Amino acid sequence: MNEPIVQTALREGKSDRAPRILVVEDEVPLATLLVYNLEAEGYQVEHVDNGDEAELRIAESPPDLVLLDWMLPGVSGLEICRRLRARDIARDMPIIMLTARGEEAERVRGLSVGADDYVVKPFSTPELMARVRALLRRARPERVASKLTLGDIDLDRETRRVRRSGREIHLGPTEFRLLEYFMEKPGRVFTRAQLLDSVWGMSAEIDERTVDVHVGRLRKALIRGREKDPIRTVRGSGYSFDETFGRD
Known part of the structure; x- marks a missing residue:
């Protein structure tokens, strides 16, 4: 399994004034792209490449938003989303699903388990950043x-x-x-x-x-x-x- 990308902002000891985003993605090139663009927007970003690690990190220190890949090794992103919504600590946490599945039935399925938004690969990076900002404004206005x-x-x-x-x-x-x-x-x-x-x-x-x-x-x-x-x-x-x- 590929080693997760280390959270640059935390490693350098930067302020936590920026919203924290957890990227759950096992494709290293895509994860690298996401981390780079999110950090360029001023967010603190952490990356993990599997659902079990994502659940552990969220339990230890809940982020402000999760970018969650549907197709993960082991437990799927869909199941991780369902589990998170069953926990008080993550019930209102914004979750954006990332997936190659573009059919309407699949989008409905993703939203039905608790995802707040759904982005189909390949996606427009500026559009994704806009969706992240919109969800953060709505869910955590005190962070902005x-x-x-x-x-x-x-x-x-x-x-x-x-x-x-x-x-x-x-x-x-x-x-x-x-x-x-x-x-x-x-x-x-x-x-x-x-x-x-x-x-x-x-x-x-x-x-x-x-x-x-x-x-x-x-x-x-x-x-x-x-x-x-x-x-x-x-x-x-x-x-x-x-x-x-x-x-x-």
């Missing part, structure tokens, strides 16, 4: 918004500035990425391993205690006096941005 606001905290992705109650908060690049990641998914608890994978992109090379250090720095920068701590520590699990923050 230039500003995030929760309670009295405002984060501007374009200017890379953070303010709380109008005062500017000075954050280092890592603390900015941490806050951004937390604010995208308020209430969701992330393990230290998940934060390392998504924010640092090199979980195998950095000790998990690094997360505690940077969360501590983020808290110190955000909190003045008796202000409420927006980050919740979940004992035995990890960290979360308090979904009740700002409701008082």
